Amino acid sequence: MIALLLALGSSLAYGCADFLGGLGARKAHVLRTVMVAAPASLAVELLLWPALGASFTWASVGWGAASGAASAAAFALLYKTLAIGPMNVLSPVTALVSAALPVAVGLFQGEHLGAAGLAGLPLALAAVGLVSAGHGARPSRPSRTALLLGFGAGAAIALQLVFLHQTPSDSGVAPLIIGRAVSTAVTLAAAAVMYRRLGAERPAYGISATAGALDSVANLLFLLAARSGDLTVVAVITALYPAGTVLLARSVLAERIHRSQLVGLGTAAVAVSLLALT
Template sequence: MMIAAPASLAIELLLWPVFGASFSTAALGWGAAAGVASAAAFALLYRTLAIGPMSVLSPVTALVSAVLPVGVGLVQGERLSAAGLVGLPLALVAVVLVSAGHRARSVRPSRTALLLTFGAGAAIALQLICLHQAPSDSGLAPLIIGRAVSSVVTLTAAGLLHRRLGPERPAFALSAAAGVLDSLANLCFLLAARSGDLAVVAVITALYPAGTVLLARGVLAERIHRGQLVGLGTAAVAVSFLALT
């Protein structure tokens, strides 16, 4: 996290001339709130990954991160078409099917793991909601401010906890690459949310485990079990319906 957050900030600063940035009061406020939520989301998510089992916790995280923005979008007056009313629940089902591993039924997470999972999902949802609330004409300002805040929070926490970090050196290249990809993902979400409904965009974003499953199959030669195959198919159908909204 110490490496990924500054790497993300560097990418957003490089993209500033391309997309522009308007640092209004609203952009600063919502961007800062998104940054705090982002730092909390990463810390809670990585802690959840360490505790496991992710075969159970991953779909819970994804569901929470999708359901909260859907609720906010509907409260703010977003209305779904008939296709959206079909695609939205299908997408939520797909999130669970794709995320769940083949051992999901045989293991039970601890109470601490479940609390961290809900916290991670809520923090991710808050980050998405804050980015969506930022003015649509603010360009990359919410992302730049948010990443600067999350970098400060992360580095401050690391300074306070430096004695607990251990002597092992982090994987600098992989950590930086993760930060770059996270920055591009947030940019794609911001552009999508500005041109579409938060309820739809957030649910499609929560389908990210599908990409993880496919990459694990292609890169790590992991097996995709039957439930995940059904989930991938359901995801394709759901996205097709949501694209019609």
């Protein structure tokens, strides 16, 4: 139950971070937004160091760096995917892959689910796809390139989660600090290379920094959930993060929640209830 609640908290924090990051990216190039969010995220993790501790062993540093590299790759692939579109097809594809791959890894590593879990897991995967379905009347068919990029983005997100799960349970926030430092360095290097194409617009500093802070909270909650529960359950619950984005868009921007998304929210509630019984 504790792992489930932590995973739900992680999902909510990821959803809020994505929503605020999207708002920030409306005002300036997305890399300018990340140039504010990434250092803010790293600062939060450094502030958590005295409270939660950090053990910089070879395992925690290695797996942490791998998660950071996967995070940077996920960022690049995801935004390239959504730029090609259509978003309302590719977003669910990315979310489902990011949930399904950790499930496969968890089962391969010997994790077992009870009857309730076996029923709740496919429902949760279905909810991920329904909740993350984008807007638009009739989705067009994505190109092969867009689909491959979508699968790549989902796989990179999944690898980030799997690598964090592999870190030693007594390493504290060391993997998060190392991972964020690596992803920040990669992002800033990309921004330096693309500097002439970033435009002159200033990012929304407060919104972008808050998004980065929430992303750190989400990573921490996922790490704690993965250390106290099964990856098969934790990864799927975490992948429900589009629900938080959808609800915030409805309440703040007055965006319409589509019927499929409402069905997805209800399905998610049933799935979480079943998984809580495992």
